[in-house]
Amino acid sequence: MRIKAIAGRIINQLRHDKRTMALVLLAPIIVLTLVYLVFDAANDAYTISVIKVPKAVIQEIKSNDDYDMTVQRDSKAEAIDAVRSQKAIAAVSVNSDCSKVKIYVDGSNASDAKKVRGVIEQSVGQVVKDDAKAAMEDVKDEMAANPMAPKVDLDYVEPDVTTDYIYGQEDGSFFDDYGAPLIGIIIFFFVFLIAGINFLNERKDGTLERILSTPTKRGEIISGYVLGFGSLAIMQTIIVSLFVVYVLGMIMHGNILLVLLVNLLTALCALTLGMLMSTLASSEFQMIQFIPVIILPQVFLCGLFKLTGIWDVLGHCVPLYYTTDALTDVMVRGCGIDDIWLDLIVIGGCALLFMAMNAAFLKRQRSV
């Protein structure tokens, strides 16, 4: 089968080219580790300014096992000032029955903010639970003493937490938000470049012409490329996904197979776009010049950064937007195929469109 021959040849070429292989497999891991270190290297000692908080809650906050919490008492104005001047990471006030919690938090490092919020909410929750347990004991005692007493319903009230961000915002940047889109971006980047350069060399060295002088159909050439670089993409996806989930501990709520599917379609899209762009390039260096033209705008528009207005509309026009959307849905929100099928169709549709355009371009070289 010719498709298999072309795919096999591509895999052979990659196998012989140890440097490219190392780049494809190790570079994403290095980049993701760096991103992880930059965004997630948070402190573990924090100062919280308390405005009016029950003693039990303060006790609970101080005694948490994960972080070293310092608590200082302030008036409301002082507390907010402390957060503003970054002397405290958060200011908190809790009413006496723990039903209302108000947190003012410095969200400039979203990862820190998230941790502190977690500690406060957990502590309040713990106190509420302890109180409920104590109340339960009271009721039990009462019932033991007087079995005829009317049954008392126990109220377990979830504390109502409101959070004000002094700096930053709630869904600010932290690795869990960046990680998912980055996987897609990295795969798009490498497959685009390596497939594009491979096809460019094929054109330049005359091997494409030689293939076209055999009875190989145009569709077989493109399918062979898809199969060959598709295998590379699958390998890269598996390694990168396993690394971020199991080594870096990124959240992974959804099905890893769906992640592979999204990334495979993304790779096909990148591959076919790379082949297409290679027709406009006459050297490897010109292929590199497509990075700022094709890749970087997509990185900014794909949803990695919050976009508003016209930019959000523009974002919908780039294929990577749908990859980012689908990956975030699956990995962070744990969505299934029902939620991402539209994304998959768009990415796959782009790949099909680029494939057809490639076939049309090849037609200029050989009309059958």
Next chain:
Amino acid sequence: MNSIELKNVSQSYKKSRVLHSVDLTLGRGEIFGLLGPSGCGKTTTVKAIAGLLCPEEGTVQVLGKKMPDLSIMGRIGYMAQAAALYPTLTAMENLRFFGKLYKLSKDDLTARIRHVTGIVGLGDELDKKVSAYSGGMMQRLSLAIALLPDPEVLILDEPTVGIDPVLRAEIWRELRMIAEGGATILITTHVMDEAAKCNRLAMMREGRIIATGTPDELVKNSGKASIEEAFIYYGGGSHEN
């Protein structure tokens, strides 16, 4: 039936005409030389025959069918001017890859590879990467690939550039044997002593066929002593200044 037939073929490239109504007819078992200086349209003509270019005007027929035609392409061996090989692959991997594109069966392919690499004298170098090959070796490997499908029509665009005289003589012997088996061989060259070895020649200049005939006829008709002089005579002296 003629193997190759070009009728009134014209082609332009970026507004300048590179072929002016070229007519050419090649019979079976013939070694036909296309002779002319660089840039005269030899490669364009050859590409039109190989099906890699659909001429703007005129028709190209190979083995009785209008080109390009996929079923015919399986019966054509084509060697381009550039070696057209994958430098990061070994010679064997290159051969196997192109062999598979011609849909040779596994046993056939192994036997053909042994045969064609024997002809070009590369039998012992097949496990080397092509990037470690010399220019002459690449040329030989490229020729071996063109011979791989046991073609009925063999198109060679300057095949013996960079090949030493001993091996060149050997390759010519093999080409004659292939032609005697009924295959048609079209060779482009600008080396005159090679032209003398062809059964028939066409001289090309600036996109036109200026003369055709056997080497002897061309020499005789021009009243000159050698093909080289005949070529200059037919060329009409655009290089005389």
